[in-house]
Amino acid sequence: MSLNKDMGDAHERAFAELLGQRQSRGSGNQWRDPIDARHNRLDTDWAYASDGKSTLKKSISVSLAGWKKAVEQAGGERPSMPLRFYADGSLKVDADLILVDLLDFAEMREAAERWEKARRILASLTEAKPRCIPVLVDLARGLLAEEGHR
Known part of the structure; x- marks a missing residue:
């Protein structure tokens, strides 16, 4: 496997577990189950659907188009973007952040x-x-x- 795939997989597992979300198959690449992980809006008012981003670099680019895609794929749950910065190739975490809509926050x-x-x-x-x-x-x-x- 590639380092990028390992980084993404580790990040998705970590935020899904921490947030109590169900991970989507194929990292959300299925038409019937888009986005990386989600809660169920029928179970809680605070159901989020998460599209994670991770990097070894010093910045992560977030675009309006990327946010709108997350909103669309959230499909009724509140959208979020967990962001992880890795310190190095050993996958040591330097920072974990999350991007959410201001009104939701x-x-x-x-x-x-x-x-x-x-x-x-x-x-x-x-x-x-x-x-x-x-x-x-x-x-x-x-x-x-x-x-x-x-």
């Missing part, structure tokens, strides 16, 4: 902030005595009302 960040607020309430509930439950219910209502204003 903002939505994900907002959801993470809401979860942090909810997590604190849930943690309080697990430590609370029964008389504290009305206070926690009020906190939860406030959180949900805040959610309704977004």
